[in-house]
Amino acid sequence: MSRAGKIARRTFLIGSAAIAGGVAFGVYMAKKPIPNPLLDDLKDGEAAITPFVKIDAEGITLITPRADKGQGAYSIQAYLIAEELDIDPATAMITPGMPGQAYYNASVLSEGVPFPAYQDGFVAETLRDFMSVPAKLFSIQMTGGSSTVPDGFDRMRLAGATARETLKEAAARRVGVARGDLRTENGAVILPDGTSIAYTDLAAEAVEIDPVTDVTLRPASAWRYLGKPDLPRLDMLRKCTGTEVYGIDMEFQDMLHATVRANPAVGTAGARFDASAAEAMRGVEKILPVSNGVGVIANNTWRTFQAAEALQIEWSAPDYPGTSDGIFAALEQALGDPDSYDHRQRDEGDVDVALEAGDVIEARYRIPYLAHAPMEPMNAVVRVLDGQVEIWTGTQIPLFIRDRAATIAGVAPEAVKVYVLPMGGSFGHRLEMTHVEQAVELALAVPGRHLKLTWSREEDMSHDYPRPASVAAGRGKVADGKVVAFDLSVSQSAMAPEWFGRLSGMSLPGPDATITTGSWDQPFDIPDYRVTGYRAPSMVPVSSWRSVGASGNGFYHDCFLDELIHAAGADPLAERIRLCLHEPARKVLEAVGEMSGWDGPSIAEGRGRGVGFCMSFGVPCAQVIEVTQTEAGIRIDQVYVAVDVGEVLDPTNLEAQVFGGVIFGLGHAMNCALTYEGHAPLETNYHAYEGMRLYQAPQIEVRALSNGSRIRGVGEPGVPPAAPALANAIFAATGQRIRELPLSKHIDFV
Incomplete structure (x- = not known):
């Protein structure tokens, strides 16, 4: 075989997948193909047609490089490959494989562009696609940012399709027929006379064939697995029988x-x-x-x-404050301080003029540090x-x-x-x-x-890099029953530069967008609209927490919007719908209203409901929460959730992810905080860091829509709206407006 043929086989897919659906940039390193890492350790008789599929006489191995932390990543990656490879993934060996540049995450950096996700014009989409270039150059193999499905949707299906067509080509050469006359079924190539040849029997021959890269992906109407209800998670048996090896x-x-x-x-x-x-x-x-x-x-x-x-x-x-009081004082001092100004990605109309005179509505909010606290230390x-x-x-x-x-x-x-x-x-x-x-x-x-x-549980809790504590100030104005001015300022220590610095030894230049993510990028059209981020000094080292900046900014933005809507005398859901400038997001709000039978925030004496909305990771998510005020405290009765991920690949797991996000968001909003004394948190185990109890869990109903322009992930978007929806529901039921988390500092729950 020619040297060129060998190079083509070793470098297939990565170069083309890097620009799938996007723009090919004329930069040599960006376009340079990446070697197939599976070829480094191949044994005789093994074929690694792509970096995601390995076949030998004993069976098929699918490489699923995005990490599984309970969210079903291995399972959905395997289904993406298997859908085009035409196998039952339950019959394959599934492994994350060895780390390597070939498995860089082409989607994870796309959220960092200076365009809100609801803007999908040519420039915004081109820049999002371009973000795969630095991900490739810096070998960003990372699982996070709800990016597993967006990253793998095309790339892993292409891997499966290429392996399938290459195996067909091997069969075609063996029997002397055209590849177009062959089909596949359940891990075998089917000849025109109905005879089948197992993929495993073709592995040795496939090694000698350049991968067939001119493939057409199957339409959704032809999918065997993806999009089907009750799609079984491939790890459920091990997890339900206690045999999974963590x-x-x-x-x-x-x-x-x-x-x-x-x-x-x-x-x-x-x-x-x-x-x-x-x-x-x-x-x-x-x-x-x-x-x-x-x-x-x-x-x-x-x-x-x-x-x-x-x-x-x-x-x-260290040289930073050792107590929570000192930390919050530093956050407050940075808020509005010109020397602490970090960025302003939203500034529409003229907020200063709008708020010069008349009745200005003001509110201040704050949220604590939060530990990650997974079950496995x-x-x-x-x-x-x-x-x-x-x-x-x-x-x-x-x-x-x-x-x-x-x-x-x-x-x-x-x-x-x-x-x-x-x-x-x-x-x-x-x-x-x-x-x-x-x-x-x-x-x-x-x-x-x-x-x-x-690590002991205590070490794990106290040496976590927590979600940043922060404070926010809102100023706004209403007129003629409408919200007309909205000004939100947020102060926190920089998360992204600290995290990336720990990993790479390099400091990220420029502003830290996570300070305002989940507030500046919301799809609302308010005449005078501004969101500003202030960078407080580095204090307790912080890191990414489920839904990142939106976890706190969703609370700030939506609660303050709710306060303005109340001051305007408008309906909380109707005014959000009126303000919404993004059709998929508007449909999400309309859907949650329909699900909940919304006819206003008041249900009955001592019963109320609140709306929460946040667009995070490109996913608009709306929630309506119903609560009852009892003699012992607030009871959460029902949660309705509508989300739009563009394309639903696994309806059962989507529902599970949203359920988990709601419970996670509510539990932390109700009860959780890290309180610092002597530079260390007082909460070092679950008895002092208590999420939602089983008896407190509400009924949850989820509806998934598919109106978005891109396919999105759903591991995180269910979290941000939960806290504001609960706080707004408590206000509707009790008249008490709570602007600080956890809510249990101000109200009891049953």
């Missing part, structure tokens, strides 16, 4: 265990420590300094925890042997982990293997890698041994 379940013979105690002031270096008492404890093998703290190695996890508690450590103090297994590093962990950023581990161990990145495991939750927690850094540092002290590091 990171915390990994075991190896003769394995050592470790844990750490790090500085309560997250990100601050440790100081002097006395390990004499801990070293004398049973099973303890080594006690070593690690970045920001001290690590303990012992022969089981419990003994590492006990020894870590026995350490006497003198911690260094952070953990990793590491082995260092003969210049090679192996890592087993649940992560959303495997390439970042590979490269950081290589730096710590002093080896080339190619010498590090990262085995990505299913995760027991994340909500953004596993976009960090501090635990892996600590595990590699400790594993270097015990070469050749598998070392399993596990």
Whole structure:
């Protein structure tokens, strides 16, 4: 075979998929194909036609590189490939594979463009497509931003279609017929006479054929799996029988265990420590300094925890406020301070003139730091042997982990293997890698041994990088029963630059859009409309939390809009619909009104309902929540939710994701906060950080619409509207307007 043929086979798909549906830019590195990583370790008889499909005589393996943290990512990726490959994915082996540039996320950066998602003109869409270029160049293999389905919708179907057509070509050459005369069914090529040849029987021949890239994707009307009701999650049997292997379940013979105690002031270096008492404890093998703290190695996890508690450590103090009161004072000081100005992406009309005179409505809001608090605490297994590093962990950023581990161990990145495991939750927690850094540092002290590091629940809660605390101020005006002026200012520490700096060592220049995401980009047409972000000093190191900036800004924007609508004497739902300038979003609002039988916020004495709306990750989501005021407190009775994701690929899982988002959003709005004293949170376990209880869970009804111009993800958009819908419902039932989260600081729940 010619050299050109070999290169084409090794580099198929990635170059073309990088610009699928978008614009090809004349930049060499942006267009340069990426080698197929599966070819590096192929055995005789194995065919890796694309980076997502490997076939040998024993079976078919589907590579699903977006991490699964409970949201069903492995399952939907497998269905996307299988739909075009024409196999039952339940019969295939499914694995995230080794991390590599081929699996960069072409969609995750698209939300960072300076256009709101409801603007889908040529310039906005071109720029969104262009964001795949830096994702490719910087090898951003990341799971997050509700991007798994948008990123994989075309690319993974193309991978399946290319593998299918290449296998047909192999069969055609074998039997001497035209490929167009063949069809496929359930993992086999069907000849004109009805004879079938299994894909697995064609693997060796497919290796010698350049991939057939001129393929046509099947229309939705021909889908066998996608879009069908009751599509089974491929991991349900393992999860329902307790046989799924998470990171915390990994075991190896003769394995050592470790844990750490790090500085309560997250990100601050440790100081002097006395390990004499801990070293004398049973099973303890080594006690070593690690970045920001001290690590303990012992022969089981419990003994590492006990020894870590026995350490006497003198911690260094950071230079930011050590209490929540001090933190909020700094946030308030930055709000409106010209020296703290960060950005203003929405400024329509003339807000200053509109608010110069007359009755100006004002309100101030604030939200606390929030932990991610997944059920599975952070953990990793590491082995260092003969210049090679192996890592087993649940992560959303495997390439970042590979490269950081290589730096710590002093080896080339190619010498590090990262085995990505299913995760027991994340909500953004596993976009960090501090635990892996600590595990590699400790594993270097015990070469050749598998070392399993596990954070205690208390360490996991107190050394999380939480959702930022922030404050906001709203000023507005109404006239003739309408909202006519809206001015919102938000102050918080920068999240995106801090997070990216920890991962890459590089500081992101420019403003931090997450300060106002979920407020500046809402699809409403208000004559005088302004949203401003102020960057407070860096304090507690912060990170991405489920729905990122929209998690707090959805509360600010929608609650203040509700206050203005009330002041105007307008109906909360009708005025939102009147103001809405985006047809899919308007239809979502109309749908939730129909679902709830909306005829106003008041239901009966002591009963009310509130509307919440937020567009996040391009998904308009509206919620109506009904509550009852009882003698013991507020009871949440019913939640109606309407969303538009453009195309519904898995109706059952979509409903589950929205259910989970609503419960997650409500539980945190009701009860959760991290309160700081001495630079450390007081809430270090679930007894002090209590989400929604089972008996408090309302009935939830979900309706999915398909009017959007792009396919979208749904893991996060159900979260932002929950808090404002609940706060607005409480106002409708009680007349009490609550502007601070958690709501339980001001009202009881039953």
